Each structure stands twice: as structure tokens, then as C-alpha cells.
Amino acid sequence: MGARDRDWGPGAGRAAMEPDCKRRKMEEPADPPWEALLVLPELESQEIELTPAYAAPVLLRTETSRLVRELSAARPLTELPHLKRVRAQGGTQPLEVLLCPAGPLPGASRTLAELLPDGRVDVRGLGEPFLVQVPARAPLTRPQFEEAARHWPTAFHENKRTSQALAGRLFTPQDKAAMGAHMEHAVRAARRGAELGMVPAGAAVVDPATGQVLAVGHDCRNGLHPLLHAAMVCIDLVACGQGGGAYSYLDYPACSFLPPLPGDGLPYICTGYDLYLTREPCVMCAMALVHSRIQRVFYGVSSPHGTLGTGYRLHGRQDLNHRYEVFRGILEGPCRRLGQEPAAR
Amino acid sequence: MEVAAERWMDRALRMAKEALENGEVPVGCLMVYNNEILGKGRNEVNETKNATRHAEMVAIDQVLDWCHQHDKDPAEVFAHTVLYVTVEPCIMCAAALRLMKIPLVVYGCQNERFGGCGSVLNISSANLTDTGEPFQCIAGYRAEEAVDMLKTFYRQENPNAPKSKVRKKECHK
Numbered sequence: 404m405g406a407r408d409r410d411w412g413p414g415a416g417r418a419a420m421e422p423d424c425k426r427r428k429m430e431e432p433a434d435p436p437w438e439a440l441l442v443l444p445e446l447e448s449q450e451i452e453l454t455p456a457y458a459a460p461v462l463l464r465t466e467t468s469r470l471v472r473e474l475s476a477a478r479p480l481t482e483l484p485h486l487k488r489v490r491a492q493g494g495t496q497p498l499e500v501l502l503c504p505a506g507p508l509p510g511a512s513r514t515l516a517e518l519l520p521d522g523r524v525d526v527r528g529l530g531e532p533f534l535v536q537v538p539a540r541a542p543l544t545r546p547q548f549e550e551a552a553r554h555w556p557t558a559f560h561e562n563k564r565t566s567q568a569l570a571g572r573l574f575t576p577q578d579k580a581a582m583g584a585h586m587e588h589a590v591r592a593a594r595r596g597a598e599l600g601m602v603p604a605g606a607a608v609v610d611p612a613t614g615q616v617l618a619v620g621h622d623c624r625n626g627l628h629p630l631l632h633a634a635m636v637c638i639d640l641v642a643c644g645q646g647g648g649a650y651s652y653l654d655y656p657a658c659s660f661l662p663p664l665p666g667d668g669l670p671y672i673c674t675g676y677d678l679y680l681t682r683e684p685c686v687m688c689a690m691a692l693v694h695s696r697i698q699r700v701f702y703g704v705s706s707p708h709g710t711l712g713t714g715y716r717l718h719g720r721q722d723l724n725h726r727y728e729v730f731r732g733i734l735e736g737p738c739r740r741l742g743q744e745p746a747a748r
Numbered sequence: 749m750e751v752a753a754e755r756w757m758d759r760a761l762r763m764a765k766e767a768l769e770n771g772e773v774p775v776g777c778l779m780v781y782n783n784e785i786l787g788k789g790r791n792e793v794n795e796t797k798n799a800t801r802h803a804e805m806v807a808i809d810q811v812l813d814w815c816h817q818h819d820k821d822p823a824e825v826f827a828h829t830v831l832y833v834t835v836e837p838c839i840m841c842a843a844a845l846r847l848m849k850i851p852l853v854v855y856g857c858q859n860e861r862f863g864g865c866g867s868v869l870n871i872s873s874a875n876l877t878d879t880g881e882p883f884q885c886i887a888g889y890r891a892e893e894a895v896d897m898l899k900t901f902y903r904q905e906n907p908n909a910p911k912s913k914v915r916k917k918e919c920h921k
Contacts, residue, residue: 629822630808630844639798647797649809672799685879686871687843690864694799694840708878715869717839722868724861 434736439582439701441568442712442729444719447543451551454539455505456483457518458490459532461498466528470500477523478503485541487556501555502532544569568730582679582701585609586734588619589679590703593633593741595657596621603741606633607679608641611698617641617676620658627655634680634688638695641673673697681738683709683731689717692727699728703738753854756780756832757889761856763790763803764834764897770795774897777803777833779811779850781825787811804833804841808848826850834894836887839864842871846880854886856894 461467471488480486482504490499502518515526538551541558545566548559567573574582585607593605602622609616618640623631627650631639636658642648644660652658673695680702684692689710692700700711700718710717711729718729756778763776767790779787789807793799811829815822826848831837834856837845842864845853853865853872864871865885873882 628809628812630805630847635800638800642796642798645797647795649792649796649798649801672797685843686876687840687847687879690838690840690843690862691800694838694862696799706878708876714876720868 434734437583437735438571438732439574439579439730440571440732441565441573442716442718442731443544443565443569444726445716446721447547447565447719448716449547451542451547451554452539453536453554454483455534456486456537456555457502457505457513457532458499458535459502459515460530461489461500461528462530463528464498467498467500470524470528473524474500474502477519477521480504483537483539485558486537487558490556497530499535500529501535501537505534581614582733585616585677585679586681586701586703586738588616589633589681590734590737590741592619592621592657593681596623596655597741599626599655601625602632603681604633605681605741606637608637608673609677609679610675611677612675615661617644618660620652621655623652623655623658627652630687632685632688634678634684635691637678638673638691641676641695645670645672671696677701679733681741682706683711683713686710686715686717689715693717693723693725696725697727699730701730701733703732703734704742705731752783753832753886753889756785756830757834757854757856759785759788760832760834761890761893761897763788764894767791767803768897768901774894774901775803775833775835777807777831779807779829779831781811781829786814786825786829800840802838802841804831804837805844807831808844823849830854832889834890835859835898836863836865836867836885837872838862839869839871842869843876843879845883846871846876849881850883851881852884852886854889856887856889857891857898858887 461470467489474488480501486501488501492499513532515529515532518532519526535555537555538557542548542551543562545561548557551557564573588607589605591605592607593603596605597603602624604622606620607616608618618637620633620636620640622633623636631650639648639650640658640660644662675698677699678692678697680700682704683702683706685708702711705713708714712731718727720726760776760778764774767776768774772791772794776790778785787807787810789803789810791803792801792806811825812822815825829850831845831850831853833853836855836857836859837853838859839862858867860867862868872885
């Protein structure tokens with residue numbers, strides 16, 4: 404049931420596949436370089452929502468700090484803590500100060516007396532209030548921040564990792580070479596599965612702490628079991644490596660696993676592992692990866708029924724008990740061709 | 749129908765109890781075709797070290813085995829199979845049930861954490877390409893008993909899960 408040999412890893416595995424690789428390389432033109440693109444979770448990928456609020460010009464600049472102090476005490480922006488109180492329009496325009504949220508059904512014109520009735524704010528120096536659309540929640544990414552700041556000055560606690568990933572600076576060339584090599588395992592498995600009449604999709608599980616490939620598999624839905632999509636196969640292969648597992652892959656030699664070394668500590672399902680998938684998974688597989696506590700998913704190409712970016716973005720939901728990072732575009736060319744090569748049947 | 753449903757759900761609850769006694773999440777289910785149980789399942793996650801081995805997935809395997817043994821077309825059998833399960837299927841299982849084209853699911857209590865039939869997402873009725881067919885749900889059969897078992901399970905810790913780092917720190921104090 405697959406390679407149990409400790410030497411079996413990214414390097415050793417390649418030697419066994421050499422003839423296949425050489426033949427294909429001669430047939431195909433060189434692929435353009437690929438990029439690992441971060442697939443943002445739902446909240447991070449959405450456009451900034453706006454909500455109406457009342458603001459007023461500060462006609463007497465010398466009153467600004469007193470007005471801000473009194474407003475902050477009397478009308479704290481509890482629901483909009485990310486917004487700055489004052490906006491400078493630049494040039495000869497006066498400063499503008501945020502008074503309060505306008506609620507769901509704002510009146511067309513409100514006076515200062517109506518908006519600040521309790522006398523806790525001395526309105527000296529304030530001009531006529533007006534409605535302004537402000538960002539409803541704090542921006543999570545730099546693009547969201549830039550969009551939000553066009554409406555009203557907004558605080559931004561930048562997530563460095565997200566910004567680096569969005570700018571394509573998260574991975575070093577060495578990281579990318581390793582990622583490409585891991586995806587090659589998945590691509591080769593997909594091809595070998597296709598030769599057996601399977602859907603041409605492949606997967607590989609890697610422990611990023613050691614760089615070891617723990618499982619490689621291909622889609623088995625046309626053979627072993629209708630629900631054994633490539634990701635489900637790999638989840639079960641990891642379980643086989645931990646002394647469990649629900650299925651036997653004897654008829655599918657390209658589906659193999661590596662048992663963890665004794666002394667690695669007791670592994671628990673896919674906790675901390677990376678999964679490489681030739682194509683974006685369906686909702687069953689994406690949720691199976693939530694249950695399996697996968698750490699990161701790298702896929703080659705999007706699919707119409709995909710749920711890590713295309714339809715749902717199941718990997719970053721606050722209402723589920725586990726979240727994982729997702730990157731797409733890894734070895735995009737070879738992964739895309741898998742769907743286009745005629746299946747060997 | 750009502751009487752039969754009660755009877756099937758009673759069996760499913762007994763399987764959930766068995767799961768609880770084996771340290772698994774207490775979910776039990778039956779797959780019924782022509783008034784005959786073709787598949788039974790309870791959670792086998794800890795046993796198989798595979799987090800996808802939910803009761804529904806185990807039962808689907810048994811129905812497939814039955815089809816194989818009796819030389820029946822699985823597509824025809826699943827199209828006329830009703831699933832009785834103590835807890836709302838999770839997002840993964842709801843997708844799996846769609847892919848198998850099971851038309852009807854009768855379940856007990858809601859699954860607030862992972863539910864795929866409305867609680868978290870509505871996979872059962874969503875318009876999804878290339879993900880089988882939507883299915884009907886009838887909820888609320890023996891819901892209190894199913895909830896009580898889940899509460900009992902979540903009160904005790906999962907002995908198979910690794911100690912969380914946060915908790916370790918607390919222990920040192």
C-alpha cells in the first residue's frame with residue numbers, strides 16, 4: 404500500500420518518474436512563470452460597505468481640539484471605532500468633524516440642535532451638519548484601506564503577512580521551487596490516475612516543518628468510491644500513515660503515504676500540514692479540510708464549482724472552528740492542461 | 749410515515765448513544781430504502797484518524813456495499829433512499845448527500861457549529877454547479893434527545909485531540 408520507505412520524498416520520488424517527465428518535457432513548450440496568489444477570505448475580499456453619518460465643518464479652527472474632546476465624551480463612535488474624528492479637506496477648505504452615525508433612515512436635513520440636543524457639546528465654531536457616507540467597518544487589507552480612506556479617514560492595523568502575500572512577496576524563490584516540486588507530485592498522480600480512467604485531479608500532503616511529502620493521491624471517484632475526490636483520498640492516506648484510514652488503495656499504486664517518524668510526536672489528523680491540489684476543491688472537500696485542520700492549501704487552477712475562491716470561500720469563515728490559508732496559481736500551466744488532456748479510457 | 753420515522757429515528761439515536769460510549773461525537777444515522785435499512789452509521793473519526801468519517805459517510809459506504817453485493821445500480825437505490833440522522837448534516841456531509849443524489853433527509857437537532865442544511869450554510873438547497881442535486885429536509889424529530897447527547901459529549905474533553913497551546917500555558921501557572 405504505497406511507499407513506506409523513509410527515503411521516499413520529493414527527491415527520491417522523482418527518480419522513479421524520470422522517463423515520464425522527460426517524455427512530456429519534450430512534447431510541451433516551456434510554461435510561463437507562475438505566481439502564488441493569495442485567496443482572501445470573504446470579509447477581506449469584499450468591497451468596503453458604507454453607512455451614513457453626520458459631519459459638520461469646523462468654521463473656527465481654534466475650536467477644533469475642544470470640539471473633538473467634547474464630541475468624544477458626549478458622542479463616542481462606539482459602532483465606528485475605526486473612523487478618525489476629523490477630516491482635513493486641504494487647501495482653503497475648513498476641517499470637517501464627524502458628529503454621529505445617522506442610523507438606518509437618516510433625515511435629509513438635521514440641525515446641530517437636533518443632533519446634539521443635550522448641551523454637552525458647545526456647538527460654537529461648527530457649521531451646518533451634512534450627511535456623509537463613511538466605511539461601516541475597519542479595513543482588513545491595504546486595498547480595502549485605500550478604498551475606505553477615499554470616503555473618510557480610517558485607522559488601519561495592517562496585517563503584514565496579508566500585505567506581503569497580496570504584493571507577491573511572501574515566498575522566496577526557494578519556497579517557490581519547493582512548492583512547484585510538491586505540486587509536481589500532485590500533477591504526476593493526476594496523470595497516472597487518468598491513465599486508469601479517473602478524473603485527472605491530483606493531490607499531495609506535505610509537512611512544512613520538515614518538507615516531507617506525507618501522502619500523494621489522485622481522484623478515485625470513477626473507481627474506488629464516488630466520493631473519493633483527490634482531497635478526500637489524501638485525507639484518508641494521511642490517516643493510513645497514522646495507523647488509521649478507511650479505504651485500501653491497493654489497486655491505485657499512485658496513491659501512497661509515508662508514516663510519520665517515531666518521535667515526531669503524535670500527529671493529529673492533518674494539523675499543521677499543507678495540501679497541494681491540482682484544482683480548486685468542491686464544497687465537500689473544502690469542508691473536509693476544515694474538519695481535518697489543514698494549515699494551508701495550494702491549488703493550481705480554479706474550477707467552476709470550487710469553494711476556495713470561486714463560489715464560497717470556506718477557508719476563512721469566522722463561524723467555523725478552523726481557518727486555513729489558500730493560494731492559487733501554483734504550477735498553473737501543467738494543472739490547467741490536466742483538465743484539457745483527453746482522459747485515457 | 750410519522751410512525752415509521754419515529755421508529756427509524758429511535759434506531760439512529762441508539763447508534764448515537766453507541767458513538768458516545770466509544771468517545772466519538774454522538775451522531776447516528778440510517779439509510780432506508782423500500783422500508784429496509786441498507787446502511788447504518790455512527791461517527792468513526794477517532795477510530796480511523798480521519799476527520800471525514802462522519803456517520804453519514806459511513807452509512808453511504810454501507811449502501812454502496814449493499815448495491816455491489818445485490819447487483820443493484822447505486823444511482824437508482826440512492827434516488828429512493830431516505831436518510832434518518834440524529835443531527836443536521838454538516839457542510840461536508842450535505843455536499844456528499846447531494847453528490848449521491850439522496851432526495852430526503854429527516855434529522856433531529858440543528859448543528860450550530862457546522863450545519864450544512866441552514867445553520868451555517870444552506871448546501872441542501874443551494875444552487876451549486878457540478879455538486880449533485882439539492883435535497884429536502886424534515887427537521888426536529890427527537891431533537892431534545894440528540895441535543896442532550898451532544899451536550900454530554902462536549903462537556904467532556906476529546907481525549908484524542910492534542911492539548912492546545914493556550915491550555916498548556918494555563919497549566920504552568
